[in-house]
Amino acid sequence: MFEGLSCEVSRLFPSSCQADNNWSCMKYAPELDIKNSGKRPAETNATEDENRLRKCTRVLDSKQKSLENDEDSDVPQKDQETIRALSIFQDGEEAGDWTDDQSVAEQEKHDDDDSLEFDEHQSDEQRQGEHGDFMNSSIHQSDDEQQEDELVVDSLDSGVQQSNEEQQQGELRDQLDSGVQMDLGLSLLESCGQQSDDQRQNHAGGASDSGSLLPRMNRDSSVTCLSRCSRSDYGSLALLNSSFRNIIRSGELYKWRRLNGIMEHWIYFSYALLEWEAYDPIRQRWMHLPRMASNECFMCSDKESLAVGTDLLVFGRELQSLVIYRYSLLTNSWSSGMRMNAPRCLFGSASLGEVAILAGGCDSEGRILDSAELYNSETQTWELLPRMKKPRKMCSGVFMDGKFYVLGGIGGSESKLLTCGEEYDLQTRTWTEIPNMSPGRSSRGSEMPAMAEAPPLVAVVNNELYAANHADMEVKKYDKEKKLWNVIGRLPERAVSMNGWGLAFRACGNRLMVIGGPRTHGEGFIELNSWVPAGEGPPQWDLLARKRSGNFVYNCAVMGC
Incomplete structure (x- = not known):
């Protein structure tokens, strides 16, 4: 006994x-x-x-x-x-x-x-x-x-x-349920329950693939614990054992986060033709993505980017067709072969959770489109939507108040600038034209050819629409009741561009981000400037990070998951 x-x-x-x-x-x-x-x-x-x-x-x-x-x-x-x-x-x-x-x-x-x-x-x-x-x-x-x-x-x-x-252990669960972030690694296993040396070796070495991911916890509690951790640490988590690796690569952990309102926003941008960087503004960490494996035609063509769910999509042109490259956060790898119902480029787009809408643009023959498509990142399927009121290309898109908006661009038989916008209601599946919704150009750019200027630089934070006037270095805010744009402050002085090209203006959670670099000779760098809109005061920009690189931003997208 x-x-x-x-x-x-x-x-x-x-x-x-x-x-x-x-x-x-x-x-x-x-x-x-x-x-x-x-x-x-x-x-x-x-x-x-x-x-x-x-x-x-x-x-x-x-x-x-x-x-x-x-x-x-x-x-x-x-x-x-x-x-x-x-x-x-x-x-x-x-x-x-x-x-x-x-x-x-x-x-x-x-x-x-x-x-x-x-x-x-x-x-x-x-x-x-x-x-x-x-x-x-x-x-x-x-x-x-x-x-x-x-x-x-x-x-x-x-x-x-x-x-x-x-x-x-109980206190740890309470902290995790209240949304406290925690550092990952073997310390996570030790804090969730004391184990013998043999048991800890099994977890660290990947020998234990049971239903319980963490010691002394059932599977649901384990997933809740892991979902509260920063996704910056998920790469380290995947190395602990195959159970952790499977739950991350299957996307189950990100679905759990979305259902429980847990979201981190990362900024993805390209300052070299086939190179992409990711930046975590909470942990202030840089991550270099694998290099895109594409041909020279795609490398030198105009490209659009879009982040939706756990995917980063890059749209461009090869010799005879329009193609899409997809980066998966789950596998940290690029793939190609995805096709839309109506392939396009120079479109306006925005994402909301696991869905995204792409509107307008032009086809491989250069014809301006009035069609739109909805992409579901979970099923990787495309769905054609009702046609817009006007065909347009080089436009911008945003989600605001649960509806999709497309703004500005070039349309009509003479390819003139459009000052109107359109609202798409996902419930009624209808488009409504909104006059004077485009933020417009400055007086100095009014004589510029339509194709010379970048699409409108717009972003939505807390269901408020903002725009960057690159020519006058101003920030505008849209009054939804009066349907007017008002100047509220200035852009960071060192964020320069070429007619709006090379400068990114994005929403990142509750922040507005301006990403670009000063005009320098030789080797330059990229600066990430951040402002959290609060109250009625002018923007107060903080230099969040700086990276030595080229000072031109080719593409930029924000992934929230």
């Missing part, structure tokens, strides 16, 4: 076990002292027994009073079991006195009977081990009174320490 106890006791009392490995474990016989190994129970000193009993009782009373005085927390279950075990020990001390004329055989028989009774009253093997560990620690007490007190206190404190570990 107590076969596994010798290992535990050997750690606590190595010298004693090495001296005598044949001592018997008895339930109600604290008179047996390890230093008197080989003597009959009757040879123990009664006075020493009474002193030891008083010591145990005094420590028990002290522990009970300490736990009763703690009004902020209930008595942990393992403390209660330890106190119960000490009480049993105390009762056995009083009722189990052996007389001198009892033989060793009678004593062994009594031990066997008590062991059977002990088995009948135990609920599980864990409780047997805890009770046996305490009994063994009591048997191994020495005659020195100070050592006896310390040994009993250590036995009680071991139960308190285990309960504290479980309490810490």
Whole structure:
């Protein structure tokens, strides 16, 4: 019944076990002292027994009073079991006195009977081990009174320490449920539950692929725990074991995050023809994406980009067709072969969660389109939408108040600038034209050819529409009630562009981002400027990050997942 106890006791009392490995474990016989190994129970000193009993009782009373005085927390279950075990020990001390004329055989028989009774009253093997560990620690007490007190206190404190570990695990779950971010790695496993060395090696080495991702947690709790972590750490998580890797690469973790309103916005931009960088504004981390494997025609053609769900889509032209390259956050790799119902370029687009809408643009023959399509990143399918009121290309798109808007661009038989916008209602599947919704050009750019200027630089934060006037270095805000644009402040002075090209103006969560670089000769750098709109004051731009590179932004998209 107590076969596994010798290992535990050997750690606590190595010298004693090495001296005598044949001592018997008895339930109600604290008179047996390890230093008197080989003597009959009757040879123990009664006075020493009474002193030891008083010591145990005094420590028990002290522990009970300490736990009763703690009004902020209930008595942990393992403390209660330890106190119960000490009480049993105390009762056995009083009722189990052996007389001198009892033989060793009678004593062994009594031990066997008590062991059977002990088995009948135990609920599980864990409780047997805890009770046996305490009994063994009591048997191994020495005659020195100070050592006896310390040994009993250590036995009680071991139960308190285990309960504290479980309490810490509960506190961790509470913190995760309240949205607290945490660092990832092996420290995550250690904080979620204490494991033995063998168990921790199994988790770190990928040998454990059970339904529970984290120790002492069911699968749903484990997924909740992981979903609260920063996705900057998911690459490290995938290295821990195949269970973590599968739940990340399958997209299940990101679906869970979306259902629970957990979202982080990363900025993806290209300052070289086939190179992309990602930036996490919360952790302030840079990540370099794998290089796109495409031909020279695609590399040098005009490209549009769009982030939707966990995908980054890059649209461009090859020799005889329009193509799409798809970067998957789940696999950290590029692929191609995706096709729209009506392939296009120079369109306006925006995403909302796992769906995106692409409107207008022109086909491979240069014809301006009035069609639009909806893309679902979960099913990777395209759906044709009703046609717009006007055909347009080189336009911009945004989502605001749950509706899609396309603004500005070039249209008509003479390819003139359009000042109107259009609103698409996803519920009614209808388009509504809105006059003067385009932010327009500055007075200095009014004589510029239509194709020379970049599409409108617009972004939506907290369902408010903003625009960047690159020529006058101003920021405008759209009044939805009056349907007018008002100047509210200035752009960062070092964010320069070429007629709007090479400058990114994007919404990133609750921030407005201006991404570009100063005009320099030779090697330059990209600056990320951030402003969180609050109140009615002018923009106050903060330099969030700077990276040495070219100072021209070819494409930019923001992925929220």
